[in-house]
Amino acid sequence: MHAQDMDALHLALVETLGEDCVSVDTSVADAHAGDWSDAPRMRPRMTLLPRTPEDVARALRVLAQHRQAVVVQGGLTGLAGGATPQAGEVALSLARVNAIESFDRIGGTLTVQAGLPLEQLQTFVEEEGWFFPLDLGARGTCQIGGNAATNAGGNRVIRFGTMRDLILGLEVALPDGTVLSMMNRVTKNTTGVDLKQLFIGSEGTLGVITRLVLKLEPMPSAANTALCAVASFDDAARLLKSLRARLASLSSFELMWQDFMSAAMDIAHLKAPFGDAYPVYVLVETLGEADDDRLALERSLEQMLEEGIVQDVIIAQTIEHAKQLWAYREAVGELLSKLKPHAAFDIGIPMERMERFVEAVRTSLAARFPQQTHLFFGHLGDGNLHVLSGPYAAASDLLEVEERVYATVKEAQGCISAEHGIGVIKAPFLHYSRSEPEIELMRKLKTLLDPTGILNAGRVTK
Template sequence: MVEIEAPALVSDELRDALMSVLGKSGVVSDPAVVAAQSGDWSEATKVAPAWVLFPRTPQQVADVLALCSHHHQKIVIQGGLTGLAGGATPTHGEVALSLAKLNQIEDIDTVGGTATVQAGVILEELQTRVEAQDWYFPLDLGARGSCQVGGNAATNAGGNRVIRYGTMRELVQGIEVALPSGKLLTMMNRVTKNTTGIDLKHLFIGAEGTLGVITRLVLKLSPKPTAANTALCALPSFEAATRLVRDMRRALPGLSAFEVMWADFMEAAQEIGNLRPAFATGSPVYALVETLGAHQEDDREQLERFLGEALEAGTVCDVIVAQSLEDSRSLWSYRETIGEMLGQLRPHAAFDVGVPMAAMASFVESVRASLRARFPDQRHLFFGHIGDGNLHVLSGPHVSADSLHMVEQVVYEAVRKVGGSISAEHGIGVIKREFLHLSRGAGEIELMRGLKAMLDPVGILNAARVFA
């Protein structure tokens, strides 16, 4: 149920001032629009904002922040609303600042291999545009058709290909940020080597909009791969998966994705996605692997040769190597049923945690046992980008908020015990805020609060996100 916040709570003086900056079309209180901006993909309670602001230029973003700081008006920053931590879901009394109109791809440097873009550019549009120029932007997420690159940077998104290309932090060369003071801080660096003091862009990448609003970015591109090969492997154990990914990274320099799915996830994928079993006999663990390169047949032969040796060694029980683009899509469909799972298992608890590889098997075993003992009627699914230690856990459907909170306590306490991270790529937002101390020390959190107080002294930006 969406709670509608009354527009009268925001002063007429501020509304008039915002309209003078954005025009009447840039300050929207239409019930249908504010309801559509009432929350992200998370389970956070949806609250429609009083107004939705649609700036069209970076300077307008800065001017809006200056006005809201002056009037002590809190703002929630919104991109594509695909987040799973509640960071873009409004709270009572907030106005929403949408970056949807800052959607220009300003330049694609086909010599230097960079793209200069506004923060509201949709990830998939950027991918398509640069590939038409024989370049490649490797960040890839299931939400690629909706998420925005500014939000990807604000949460330091990872996705499927971190094992080869790194997170969004490694893909951002330059950045422009609007500060709560109304200043536009332009750091649009386009060169790889730049040792000229503190690299300030890293203050804002991963900060979830708490320190400033990312308005433009210079993104690092890679040469466009002309060959892609995919294989699905059935494995006897998670320990075999760790050997496989180690050996693949050594033998296959084109390895770009290594997705592990436990048997419970594969069973749910087949049922919810109406997919046929990939193998005649089930296995405890499965690995979906992808290589990107320049020679389709040679790369496939190299992958097949490697996997043949893995079969002989017993590291792999069975394997399917895609022989066509259609085959590849079919293999990826098991992993990409997660969107349908999230819909069918609501209300759910969804986790993206960082777990050291050495502790991963015992972590999954102990968490699964704890959840099954407490919630025998729910599904508890395990999968992730194991090449970078990023494990996803999905538990649901749950009938009460108390149940969801109990699941969070089980998972996050287990993460603390193995020295992991409560958020690998989705961010903290509001949903994980109370558990932040399990991953970050008191000194770190105090310094974060100090940076927030320095850059946003009034506390208007994404208040009560990440830390209170």
């Protein structure tokens, strides 16, 4: 875009939004130059900071008229590069569009704007005796609109589902500025095609989510946490099946292989939880009634010990003790920093094929890259496996690792992204999970809703 055209765009946006909502300041641009991924940072041409959902739609209308490419930004906690500006793009931040609009305390629904941080939402409803189940390590920074745009998962999918399952209604600003209101507030609604599903998980490529109606759960009175040591993946799978049958309140089932556990203890300076080392560790959480749930968990794990499915177990006695058990799993943030430049995978693998997949990938990577660290962990209950491999000095090595892992994902009939999205980083590998007819249909939907191609271009599909 020529300087004259840029000046005209800037003037039009200032007239539409107000001067305080349009920034060309370099320090603001630097703050919006990238998300948490390894995608190369780039300053946006300007940064838009609208204050209302209506402002978002008005901004898009002006951008479409000027055919100006725009990247939508939430909390910038994404790991796939979807919110990192590309050359020549304007950044559209939802940070100020963050109001809680209405709360149905009887029906348990909450209407919010897209820029509301997840942790603020959680705190608000918990003070009112309700509970929003989605929980992520980035809870303090990530925004609820971004959670919807990427169909976030987190640790409690086994019981409550992904973000898709927690949304009743949406409002979306389309790329031409049209407002599409789908603010349904009831669970049962069979009035034609559920259009909101087009936008949940579409990573901002079809429209900008501006408002959401969320489904809440009654506030559980207690959480119970246990760390289990098991002799094999097969035993972990048997444990999961048994606990699902016995514990209606089972909310998390986190799997950590020995390599991950050792690395976590080392980097976070944690003590070994058991006297012996075991091949696999499982972190279990229940959310429900204090006495009943704890007794049910204790009895279930005692039975598993007697049957030899579990080799050893620690049940948290206090909230602080539970945090100590979760510290092993949450050391992943420090490991990600230590192993840079790394290849970090967020993949979905069918349960029956997960053990073979892990062994195949571990063997392949260890043989080809014996000097690197290769770690495995994940959410077993929903088939979401994470692989962390690094550090790698050469970009060609990183590419080879990605090709090896994604090719094995395809053989296992899994998916290359379970909860982080495709963004720009995984877009070249989308064919490992989606057929050409599927990708072509995605392109057609993109063209239908964004004919000028201004919105989050180059993300998901090339």
